[in-house]
Amino acid sequence: MKYVIACLAFFGLALTPARAQFDYTPGFEPGAPEELSVYAALEGQWTIQLYYPAADADAAEGWRWAEWAEASSIFEPRLDGAVMLERNSGFPISPGSTGAEGYDRWRYDVWWSWDRFSNVYRASIVDNLWGFVDIYEGTNAFDVSNLDTSTFNRGGPGGRAQKSRLRITERGDNRFVLEWWTLDMDVRVEGADRDAQPWQPSVRMVYFQAE
Secondary structure, rough: OOHHHHHHHOOOOOHHHHHHOOOOOOOOOOOOOHHHHHHHHHHHHEEEEEEEEOOOOOOOEEEEEEEEEEEEEEEEEEEEOOOEEEEEEEEEOOOOOOOOOOEEEEEEEEEEEEEEEEEEEEEEEEEEOOEEEEEEEEEEEEEEEOOOOOEHHHHHHOOOOOEEEEEEEEEOOEEEEEEHHHHEEHHHOOOOHHHOOOOOEEEEEEEEOOO
C-alpha cells in the first residue's frame, strides 16, 4: 500500500477528492484544438480517383500521373473533435502480389491531430496489411512526413528503409488532391531539409465530394 501511495504522489495524484482539482489544461483550453479547424472542410464522404507515376519520355520529369483505380474515404471528427479520422478504402492489390495473399486492398485509417506540446501537426496511419502505426509530422497541416520520426517501411529497393510524405493540395469546393511521395533512405541527403530531399512520386489521389 505504501508503494502505491508513493507512486500516486510521484505523479501528482492523491486518493482524495482533491484529485478532481488536477489541471488538465496547462496553457490551453480543453477539447478540440483550434488548430484542427483547418481540416473541417475535409469532413464527409469522398470518392477518389487514383493515379500512379507512369514513365513518359515526353514529360519534363520523365514521368506523368496516369489513371489507375478508384477508392473511397470518410473524414469524421472523433473524440469530441479532438482529432479528425480518415477511413480510406485504400489501394487495390494485384492478385498474386508477394506477401499480400488473401488481401484485395491495402486499407488504412489516418488520425489527423495537433500536438499542443510540440506544436506540430501529426498524422498517425494504421493499415490492415502491415499492422503498424506510421507517424508523420509537420508544421503545415497539409504537408507531413515521417522523415524525422522513428517510423519507416521496407518498401525501398531490396527491402531497404523508406520514408514517406503526404501533401494535400488544390483544396477547393468539393475537391482536393492528396499525394504520397517516398524517399529511399540510402539516397537521403544528410543535413538537407525536407524540401531538398529527392522525393519520388508514389500515388496521386483526387478526392471528390460524394453526392
